[in-house]
Amino acid sequence: MTAEIISVGTEILMGNIVNTNAAFIAERLSALGISCYYQTVVGDNADRLKDQLKRSLKRSDIVILSGGLGPTEDDLTKETAASVCGYKLVEDVKARQDIAEYFKTRGKEPAENNWKQAMVPEGCTVLYNPNGTAPGIIMQKGDQHVVLLPGPPDELVPMFKKQVEKYLSSLSEDVIVSRTIKLCGVGESSAEEAILDLIDNQTNPTIATYAKIREVHIRVTARAKNIKEAKTILQPTVREIKKRFKDNIFATEEEVTLEASVIDLLKKKNFSLSIAESCTGGLLSARLINVPGASEVYKSGFVVYSNKAKRKLLGLKKKAIDKYGAVSAQTAEEMTKGLAMETKSDVCVSITGIAGPGGGSAEKPVGLVYIACNVKGKITVRQYMFKGTRAKIRESSAAEALILIRECVANR
Amino acid sequence: MTAEIISVGTEILMGNIVNTNAAFIAERLSALGISCYYQTVVGDNADRLKDQLKRSLKRSDIVILSGGLGPTEDDLTKETAASVCGYKLVEDVKARQDIAEYFKTRGKEPAENNWKQAMVPEGCTVLYNPNGTAPGIIMQKGDQHVVLLPGPPDELVPMFKKQVEKYLSSLSEDVIVSRTIKLCGVGESSAEEAILDLIDNQTNPTIATYAKIREVHIRVTARAKNIKEAKTILQPTVREIKKRFKDNIFATEEEVTLEASVIDLLKKKNFSLSIAESCTGGLLSARLINVPGASEVYKSGFVVYSNKAKRKLLGLKKKAIDKYGAVSAQTAEEMTKGLAMETKSDVCVSITGIAGPGGGSAEKPVGLVYIACNVKGKITVRQYMFKGTRAKIRESSAAEALILIRECVANR
Incomplete structure (x- = not known):
């Protein structure tokens, strides 16, 4: 069984919004074992939509359209799809009641054009919408299935999960x-x-x-x-x-991120973690703390972007920084030592590097980063050479720090 | 002049990733005054890609493809597009040097299949890629233009802004x-x-x-x-x-981010800045430090996710945290006061909140966040109620902190 997705909306074509609906539908189709070979975006234009739907019906068993079910003149997905599939639009009593109810509970009056949303292709399956005024629709055309969904993700997502998936799984054998x-x-x-x-x-x-x-x-x-x-x-x-x-x-699971695997490993070892970041400026901490429950292992974080902060918060010596440079294996090592002294954490990680675009030299180019990982006194310092933008160098540094923590902690 | 976008990648079709590249390209095309009527996603499949490219060339002056330029066997955009446009692939000397250089600076050996990325359609315009190993390509087919771009956004975005836009603007008289x-x-x-x-x-x-x-x-x-x-x-x-x-x-400039505007404002006022983050866990610091030259104003950052860290690093009293709760206006205020004491910075900002998914209550639901901004002793505390995932609540918090800094500092 093959499906394809047509997203309707000039706001997607113009780049005003990112097409998260297509990604959502695609992921769910894949989980349902339905192959999806195409996603298309067309604007609010009846001719181009009609062309596209006809083309899609030539190559896919199921066509899922989203968007263009609103009350305005721009919204023409339902009218166009019904005409391509040979359906007449009729008013659906329950859809009309739903719309009346929707406005009533919000203390508002429906506009005249809202009633247009109660019109559905005669004999189709109506997907009633508790989160908005546009019902979804499933039409059959011979052996094929055309599904129309409202554009707003907070209407589309529950409608898909609760109603469309049930319908689609009944179609598929695999x-x-x-x-x-x-x-x-x-x-x-x-x-x-x-x-x-x-x-x-x-x-x-x-x-x-x-x-x-x-x-x-x-x-x-x-x-x-x-x-x-x-x-x-x-x-x-x-x-x-x-x-x-x-x-x-x-x-070995889709949901588990690298940072979650690191938090998990630390939990298993019963190790606490503290972090001192220079060039990454909080990025590593931010990734770790995005893991729910990170507080069980994460103790303290220091953003020591300036040398002064490295001295004041981590007790580094001015002389040593001057001798080796703020970006050096020695400074990275001293940072983890100072961090361990300050926080008494089992694992202390430090990052120092040149993220650019300025600040590089022939000897120490932009992208040079040192990461040190101190596990109960055993210190590993590693040198990296990243390329790319300032943001990419910083992201790569944070990612490699996670990898280094994993490696150093797993060996203990 | 009309364009359309073809995104190549089974990972988009399967919903593994959201197609942000298409939104980015669409937005830039629209800014260039080039109309875009279609976006299509196809998988890593030569036949379907060929069909789609031919169809696109029937209806658009410019076809922009992204993805499928990697070194693996799945990556076949270049081969397919060159064949549709009637080009032979030849090795590009500079592209090969770039790849060698890319691996050399990383202290790694290229795999045999990496050299495939140095092959380009003969006589085409090569868009060299300082951020990765896949060069971009522009081919002409009669009056039409086919642009191939690498899939990773941190390679595609700078390549589009720096090279493709120049090319596209040269096509139009206006x-x-x-x-x-x-x-x-x-x-x-x-x-x-x-x-x-x-x-x-x-x-x-x-x-x-x-x-x-x-x-x-x-x-x-x-x-x-x-x-x-x-x-x-x-x-x-x-x-x-x-x-x-x-x-x-x-x-009032495309390139200026909110964090850059904040750094700029602080520079003008000659104010130093320190930050204490609980639920955002380094996100705010990370955004600020992504601005080149942030070191001129950014002094120190503390990630105080646990109450223990709040007490140890910022001197908060256990009694006070217990009385008001870690997520409260009072705690946010105490955090900025402690931060000011510790760092003597002109501007001290603190964030504390419930990012979820756990930890919420009827009284203090997930999404409740307090941000305090202390400008030379004058403290503003504000309460926010954000919706969405843990990541979204944290991002919104960091963004609102930037907005609050801007507001509090501008008034001084």
Whole structure:
């Protein structure tokens, strides 16, 4: 079974809003085992929408449209789709009641054009909308299915989860099950080379790699008649990939981030963590604290961007900073030592580097970063050379710090 | 002149990532005065990509593709587009040098498949990529233009701004000049209402509003025969908009971020800044330090996520935290006072709140945040109620802290 998504709205075409609806629908379709080969965005234009819908119906079993169900003249998705599918619009009694009710509970009067939203293709499935005034619609055209959804995500998302998924799962015979294996400390090319034989032989399950900042994600996807069978198909490939990457694997679940895996590891070891950041300026702490429950391990963070702050908050000596430079292995090491003295945390991490665009030299170019990780007195200092914008160098530094923590803590 | 966007990547089709590239390109095309009627997403599949590119070339003057320029076997945008446009791939000497250099500065060896990225369509325009290993490409096919860009946003965005826009503007006889006016402390609907008369009457210049996190950007765009004339057309509208929003305007240039405007303001006042963050956990510091030259004003930052850290680093009393709660106006105020005592900075900002998903109560729900700004002893504390995910609540908090600093400092 194949589906495709058509997002309707000039505001997406103009770049005023990011198309999060398409990403949401795509993810849910994939989880339902429905293949999606196209996403398209068209503006609020009847001719182009009609063309696109006809084209989509030539190549997909299910076409899901979002947007253009509002009350204004611009909103013409329903009218256009009904005409392409050969349906006449009629008023739906319950939809009309819903609209009246919606305005009543908000102490407002509906405008005349709101009643247009109660018109639906005759004989279709109406998806009533408790979060707005536009009902969703499912029309059949022969063996094909056309689904119309309201554009606002807080209407579309619950309607999809509660009503559309039930409808779609009843259509599909196969299920799809995916497993994501997340790696760090290895680049995308090397990761792919290491499993090239598996990739080359893939049919079911399929294998795909995704490059993230200092991470590589490998997704293995199986298709089968039921979940149990799909899992059985997945297993040997997943096991083989795990065997090949061992310590580079930080997560085997889609939801688990690198920072969450670090927090989890620290929790298991019962280690507390403190951080001193110069060039990253709080980025590493911010990532860690985005993990719910981070407070169980995260003790204190210092943003010591200036040398003065490094001296005052971490007790570094002016002479030493002057001798080695603020960006040096020695300073990174002294920072973790000072941090350990100050916080008594089990794990103390420091980052110092040149994020640019200014401040670089031939000897110490922009992108040079030192990260030190101090686990109960055992200090590892590592040098990195990142490229890119100031923001990218800082993000890469924070990511590598997480990777270094993982490595140093796992070995204890 | 019309353009369309084809985003290539199974990870977008599967909903693994949101297509922010399309929104970015669409926004920039619109600023260049180039109409865009379609955005399409196709997977890493040569046949479907070929079909789509051919279809796009039937209806648009410019086709911009992003993604699929990586080193792996999945990446086939370049090969496919070159074949559709009738180009042979040849090695580009500089691209090869760039790749060698990229790995050398990182102390790594390129994998064999990385050299594939140095192959370009013969005679095309190569867009060299200082932020990654995949160069971008512009091919001509008769009067039409096919632009290939790398998928990672931190490579695509600078390449588009620095290289593609120059190329695209050279295609048009008219010049387009835009001015962006950036607002904070006002919502998108209110901003739009305040200039509805101007929007309704727009032809040249045109006016568009964009909602960002706690910011609204208004872009005014004029089309004319030359830059001088375009600027003359812009001027009255820009002046009128500035008059209407006055203090809500934090920047009148596209490149100036909210954090940069805050750093700039502090520099002008010769004020130093220190920050204590609880729920944002370093996010505010990280944004400020992303501004080159932030070190001139930024003194110290403390991440005091735990109550223990609040007491130890900022000298808060256990009794007071217990009495009012860690998330309270009183605690926010005490945090800025402690911070001022500790750092002697002119401006001391503190944030404490409940980012969720846990930790909320009926009285203090998830999303409740207090921000205090202490300018030389004069303290302003403000309460906020944000909605959304943990990440969104934290981002909104950091943004509102910047807005509060701006307001409190401007009045001094």
